[in-house]
Amino acid sequence: MEGLLVSQTQKRKKNRKQSPCSSCRQRQRQSWSHSPSASPSPFPPRTPNGTAHSSNHHSSSHAQAHTHSYYSHNSNHHHSNSCPNRKKATGLAKRKAMKGQSPNRRKKRAATILSCWIQPTSAQGFTVVQTPATVKEGDNVILNIQGYTGSAREYVWYRKKSAQDPGRVKIVTFYSNHLYQSPSNIRQKVLANGSLIIPNLIVIDDGYYEVQINDSSSQILKGGAPLKVYDGPEKITILPKHVHGQIEVLLNKKLILECQASSEPPAQYTWQVNGSSRAGNSGNIYAISKLSWGHSGTYTCMAMNSVINTAISKNIRVRVYEPSGGSIRGGDVVAGIVIGVLAGVALIVALIYYMVIGESSGE
CATH class of the missing domain: 1.10.1200 (Non-ribosomal Peptide Synthetase Peptidyl Carrier Protein; Chain A)
Incomplete structure (x- = not known):
């Protein structure tokens, strides 16, 4: 009896050695599962008599079709960068x-x-529009979010020098669920739709404003718009330096007047001489190559900001004099004539007065 059991055990071990290895059977299962017509089960299909198909039953045409299946595509091709x-x-x-x-x-x-x-998702589906389109110092502006139809959890506003600038400074965060912004004690305010209000604009408000929308679907949307604050002109001056609004220049010498005013954008300049415009000198420099007596008078510089239609002006008096003898001509001659006439009139009035008084006392 024991000899019979030993012989049967040896026979089973011999049969197992002759059977395909486990790795071969695994390859057979994979080849069967890759077939387009195969069932999703990891086990090979069986014939009506209950036996499994052999691996050599698959033709070369079937193997060629496998290259278009999901499994072979992922195993034979490199992964792309796209999601x-x-x-x-x-x-x-x-x-x-x-x-x-x-x-x-x-x-x-x-x-x-x-x-x-x-x-994160880049800015898509909404835009930021400045209202009004042109603003100056002291104005109020709204950066409107237009076209966004999602459900936002947070609106975060940043400011940076330009759209390409990698550095940005956070201004404010608005929490839609609580209708609350942080910080709350600042000049800028956020509306319920995420738009930003900036009141009482100043020059340093210039820059690119970017909003980041963190919506309820875990998407991050970004968009922005530049803001330009115009100002001036102001602080107008005329060179060379003068005393009490007047300069004195030698006869036949060159005169250069330079007008300067702070403005954004840069101001446009025009000049007037004794109230008359000088179209030929429409810059911030007014030059006279050789002074004559007729160049004495009042010169006015006008600086204008054409974007916001603001202007400012300043006057300076020019006196032309002759170096020999130190006499002063030009405007002083006219003044002397006027003074002489007034003195003569005063003298005549005084003589008439004394004559009338003297006759009255003689009577």
């Missing part, structure tokens, strides 16, 4: 994709899908 379609990575499609893959590969694909879901 997979979310619909293919969820539900039934996701469960099918997991079959026939190793646990490590499943983890890698799950991590890829998750990373694609949490990537």
Whole structure:
């Protein structure tokens, strides 16, 4: 009896040695599962008599068709940088994709899908529009968010020098669920739709304003617009330096008057001489190559900001004099004549007065 058991055991071991190895059987299962007509089960299909198909039953045409299947595409091709379609990575499609893959590969694909879901989205679907389009110092402006139809959790506003500037400074965060902004004690205010109000503009408000929308679907949307604050002209001056608004220049010498005013954009300049415009000198420099007596008078510089239609002016008096003898001509001659006439009139009036008084006292 014992000899019979020993012989049967040896026979079973011999049969197992002659059977295909486990790795061969695993390759057979993979080849069967890759067939387009195969069932999703990891076990090979069986014939009506209950036996499994042999691996050599697959023709070369079947193997060629396998290159277009999901499994062979992922095993024979490099992964692209683009994210997979979310619909293919969820539900039934996701469960099918997991079959026939190793646990490590499943983890890698799950991590890829998750990373694609949490990537920020660039500015799409909305714009930021400045209202009004042109503003100056002291005005109020609204940076309106237009075209956004999602459900936002937060609006975060930043300011930077330009759209391409990588550095940005956070201004304010608005929490939509609580209708609350932080910080709350600042000049800038956020409306319920995320738009930003900046009152009492100053020059340093210039820059590019960017809004980041964190919506309820875990997307991050970004958009922005530049803001330009115009000002001036102001602080107007005329060179060379003068005393009490007057300069004195030698006869036949050159005269250069320079007008300066702070303005954004730069001011446009015009000149007037004794109240008459000088179209030929329409810059901030007024030059006379050789002074004559007729150049004495009042010179007016007018600086204008053509964008916001503001202007400012300043006057300076020019006196031309002759170096020999130190006499002063030009405007002083006219003044002397006027003074002489007035003195003569005063003398005549005085003589008449004394004559009338003297006659009255003689009587």
